[in-house]
Amino acid sequence: MSTALKDRSMLLQKEMIASHFARLERAPENKEPVVYTFVPGNLVELIRSFGALPVLPEINALQSGMRKQSGDYIAEAERVGHSEDVCAYVKSDIGMLRSGNIGPAGTKIPKPDLLLLSYTGCYTFMKWFELLREEYDCPAVFFHVPYQGDGVLEPEHREYMLRQLREQVIPALEKATGRAYDEEALRERLTLAAEAEDHLVAVLQSAKHRPSPIDGYFGTVYYVGPLFSAFRGTPEGVEYYRTLREEVEERLAAGLGPVTPEGQLNDQKYRLVVEGPPSWTHFREFWKMFADEGAVVVASTYTKVGGTYDFGFRHNPNDPLGTLADYCSGCYTNLNLPSRIDMLVRYIREYEADGFLINSVKSCNSFSAGQLMILREVEKRTGIPGAFVESDLVDPRYFSSANIKNRLESYFQMIQARRVGGLA
Amino acid sequence: MSCVVGIDLGSTTTKAVVLDEDGQVLGRGITNSRSNYDLAAAVARTEGFINARFGLIQQRLEQTGGAEGVGRLRRAFVMEQLLHQLRRLEQLMLEEVERSAPAHVKQPFCGALREICRRITEEEEQRFRQPPILRSDFFRDAAGSAFMRIAEEVADPLGGVSFDRLVGVYDKCIIRVENEPLDLDFRDHIGDALKRLDNPPGLTDAVDYAASRDLTPATTVGTGYGRARLPFPKEQIRSEILCHGLGAHAMFPETRTVLDIGGQDTKAIQVDENGIVTSFQMNDRCAAGCGRYLGYIADEMNLGLHELGPLAEQSRRTVKINSTCTVFAGAELRERLSLGEKREDILAGLHRAIVIRAMSLLARSGGVSDQFTFTGGVAKNPAAVRAIRELVQENYGDRQLNISPDSIYTGALGAALFARRMVA
Numbered sequence: 001m002s003t004a005l006k007d008r009s010m011l012l013q014k015e016m017i018a019s020h021f022a023r024l025e026r027a028p029e030n031k032e033p034v035v036y037t038f039v040p041g042n043l044v045e046l047i048r049s050f051g052a053l054p055v056l057p058e059i060n061a062l063q064s065g066m067r068k069q070s071g072d073y074i075a076e077a078e079r080v081g082h083s084e085d086v087c088a089y090v091k092s093d094i095g096m097l098r099s100g101n102i103g104p105a106g107t108k109i110p111k112p113d114l115l116l117l118s119y120t121g122c123y124t125f126m127k128w129f130e131l132l133r134e135e136y137d138c139p140a141v142f143f144h145v146p147y148q149g150d151g152v153l154e155p156e157h158r159e160y161m162l163r164q165l166r167e168q169v170i171p172a173l174e175k176a177t178g179r180a181y182d183e184e185a186l187r188e189r190l191t192l193a194a195e196a197e198d199h200l201v202a203v204l205q206s207a208k209h210r211p212s213p214i215d216g217y218f219g220t221v222y223y224v225g226p227l228f229s230a231f232r233g234t235p236e237g238v239e240y241y242r243t244l245r246e247e248v249e250e251r252l253a254a255g256l257g258p259v260t261p262e263g264q265l266n267d268q269k270y271r272l273v274v275e276g277p278p279s280w281t282h283f284r285e286f287w288k289m290f291a292d293e294g295a296v297v298v299a300s301t302y303t304k305v306g307g308t309y310d311f312g313f314r315h316n317p318n319d320p321l322g323t324l325a326d327y328c329s330g331c332y333t334n335l336n337l338p339s340r341i342d343m344l345v346r347y348i349r350e351y352e353a354d355g356f357l358i359n360s361v362k363s364c365n366s367f368s369a370g371q372l373m374i375l376r377e378v379e380k381r382t383g384i385p386g387a388f389v390e391s392d393l394v395d396p397r398y399f400s401s402a403n404i405k406n407r408l409e410s411y412f413q414m415i416q417a418r419r420v421g422g423l424a
Numbered sequence: 425m426s427c428v429v430g431i432d433l434g435s436t437t438t439k440a441v442v443l444d445e446d447g448q449v450l451g452r453g454i455t456n457s458r459s460n461y462d463l464a465a466a467v468a469r470t471e472g473f474i475n476a477r478f479g480l481i482q483q484r485l486e487q488t489g490g491a492e493g494v495g496r497l498r499r500a501f502v503m504e505q506l507l508h509q510l511r512r513l514e515q516l517m518l519e520e521v522e523r524s525a526p527a528h529v530k531q532p533f534c535g536a537l538r539e540i541c542r543r544i545t546e547e548e549e550q551r552f553r554q555p556p557i558l559r560s561d562f563f564r565d566a567a568g569s570a571f572m573r574i575a576e577e578v579a580d581p582l583g584g585v586s587f588d589r590l591v592g593v594y595d596k597c598i599i600r601v602e603n604e605p606l607d608l609d610f611r612d613h614i615g616d617a618l619k620r621l622d623n624p625p626g627l628t629d630a631v632d633y634a635a636s637r638d639l640t641p642a643t644t645v646g647t648g649y650g651r652a653r654l655p656f657p658k659e660q661i662r663s664e665i666l667c668h669g670l671g672a673h674a675m676f677p678e679t680r681t682v683l684d685i686g687g688q689d690t691k692a693i694q695v696d697e698n699g700i701v702t703s704f705q706m707n708d709r710c711a712a713g714c715g716r717y718l719g720y721i722a723d724e725m726n727l728g729l730h731e732l733g734p735l736a737e738q739s740r741r742t743v744k745i746n747s748t749c750t751v752f753a754g755a756e757l758r759e760r761l762s763l764g765e766k767r768e769d770i771l772a773g774l775h776r777a778i779v780i781r782a783m784s785l786l787a788r789s790g791g792v793s794d795q796f797t798f799t800g801g802v803a804k805n806p807a808a809v810r811a812i813r814e815l816v817q818e819n820y821g822d823r824q825l826n827i828s829p830d831s832i833y834t835g836a837l838g839a840a841l842f843a844r845r846m847v848a
Contacts, residue, residue, distance in 0.1 A: 406689075407706060413666050
């Protein structure tokens with residue numbers, strides 16, 4: 001039994017997060033600069049190379065959702081005039097800010113010295129930082145990543161990004177931190193990033209086995225946490241992923257499944273691919289609906305919002321700025337619909353899935369627009385029926401347990417009935 | 425004889441279907457779900473078995489020639505049940521007055537209630553002697569409308585017995601009558617029913633035969649929203665999606681697309697040649713455009729649910745309605761009325777609006793294939809059926825539209841067929 005090892009990576013992550021937030025809280029007195037940035041296209045190695053500490057507002061928002069605080073925060077944001085249809089992450093963050101800015105670890109989140117916006121397909125991010133710039137009266141820098149509308153980027157797109165990095169982003173960081181750009185420091189960070197990325201990909205791809213030793217959605221949102229947030233390019237990050245990989249490989253060798261809210265899921269009746277973010281306010285409840293039916297998620301697209309490493313990308317220390325540009329343009333949010341369809345189809349085939357599910361998020365048009373077309377197209381290309389449920393990121397009002405449970409149960413029973421050809 | 429039972433615990437009504445060992449429908453039962461699924465399931469089941477016994481009476485009489493008396497016996501039986509419930513209602517109302525009314529009004533109050541009940545009884549007996557007309561099968565609907573009408577006549581506000589008082593005590597007690605497991609079993613009322621027909625010898629023999637048959641269900645399968653309440657092991661619970669698919673297939677074997685509009689959800693289902701579901705879509709997050717919407721409209725207009733469709737059918741000019749939000753239904757309606765629109769035209773528009781919502785679910789699930797079967801409570805509504813016909817024709821061309829007069833039992837039938845497969 002791998003309980004001890006499993007605890008080790010979870011414990012590590014907990015400690016990493018706690019010490020990061022503690023350091024953030026002391027940042028003003030320690031004169032450590034703080035840079036806010038978003039998960040998709042985050043330039044955390046670059047930020048760290050300037051000795052600055054990253055804050056990722058949507059991670060705070062999803063944590064508020066998991067801690068059942070987002071409902072109150074959203075209400076607070078709506079009181080000051082944000083509409084019901086605005087992205088729930090934004091409202092949770094604004095509400096948190098207006099309620100004393102106490103973050104998920106119970107510590108105060110410091111004000112930003114710089115808002116670094118990598119624009120990777122989500123227009124709302126831009127508006128979000130516009131609001132924060134207003135609230136904090138702080139500098140902001142905009143890094144425009146061209147959208148992959150045609151599924152590929154041309155060399156001039158890359159050149160355009162490099163120019164922005166050199167002429168805008170780096171000078172803004174230099175000004176905010178009072179330190180000069182240090183390419184060697186960046187290279188070191190990128191080397192550490194690539195090492196952690198290798199481990200993560202091994203973990204993700206372990207789900208190709210039967211039984212899968214991981215849950216590629218519910219479990220994996222925890223696994224991608226450090227790499228998608230503050231810990232890419234850090235020694236702690238590498239240590240975490242090395243530990244995690246060992247644990248997963250141990251489960252794999254022992255033929256064990258992932259640990260779910262219902263215990264270890266070894267008897268895996270259904271293998272699924274999932275598109276869309278989870279509902280954070282009802283995360284465990286949602287997961288339990290899968291685990292209760294013996295369903296394991298083998299791959300998901302949401303766990304690629306902070307990088308599509310399993311398709312080969314690694315941060316490359318030999319081309320420090322170029323690799324940052326490549327990383328940003330390849331994030332899942334920056335991909336067009338055909339690329340997203342290709343990705344789902346590829347997952348279904350490579351991970352031998354029995355079905356796929358779309359969790360469509362009410363307040364995230366960036367993810368949800370076009371999902372029904374994705375559903376139809378993936379069904380057509382794989383011959384596998386898709387399921388479609390709707391909920392929200394962190395707005396607890398939009399999670400209807402009875403409806404979603406009903407839908408999922410029906411879906412699993414349908415897969416089962418089709419398997420046995422009507423003799424269910 | 426061995427039989428199986430399917431129970432569909434819907435949000436509005438609970439249905440039961442009893443199948444004999446050849447898979448033929450022996451009996452069906454329906455009751456309103458109230459807020460008490462256990463009781464609803466018990467009542468629907470009892471009624472299913474009562475109907476099964478009537479089925480046996482019919483079979484017996486057909487063997488011995490001439491089954492004409494069964495319809496009348498059935499009506500007599502239903503009336504006996506109703507009068508039994510009315511007596512119970514009267515008793516509860518008198519007790520309530522005794523307990524809570526001011527001393528000086530007790531006597532006239534009780535007198536008025538007795539008079540109302542006496543007149544309802546008289547009306548029912550009168551009704552029995554006349555040709556049958558369509559009305560709701562539920563005690564609440566049948567007794568309720570008569571109670572209100574007569575209460576208005578007998579109310580004597582100056583004597584301390586206002587209409588409001590009468591309705592108040594009725595409202596309080598009708599809930600109790602509905603939520604008490606009343607003795608409505610076959611044996612309890614069939615004797616009285618026969619007596620009303622002067623105990624015709626052929627019928628009496630058939631009744632004896634039917635009453636003596638042992639109808640012990642080999643197994644029961646439950647479905648519908650309340651299915652989790654059923655004290656069955658997991659294998660005996662099926663999703664209503666699968667049950668509706670299989671039930672519709674049993675009714676119309678060439679069915680490939682099924683639309684079910686129920687109380688609080690709408691389901692678009694595609695099935696294969698064996699009745700196995702291949703794809704489905706349901707409304708999410710919001711029950712707009714479901715049967716319940718029509719329920720609210722009926723309440724707002726002071727009409728019975730079954731009166732809406734026929735009224736809408738009189739429309740000559742459909743009003744365009746955009747909102748199908750159930751919460752706003754009343755406002756939408758009043759707004760239109762205030763603009764001078766006719767009730768029937770507004771209603772026609774409302775029916776079309778909910779069907780448009782259903783069309784979008786059908787499109788999501790894969791369109792409308794031949795043959796197309798419409799089920800659920802709303803399939804009883806002629807205006808909804810007309811709107812479906814028109815919209816399917818506009819969007820998909822010629823499709824055979826199947827609607828069974830027993831369409832409300834589709835889910836329960838599917839559940840019973842699953843039960844039969846478990847026994848086989």
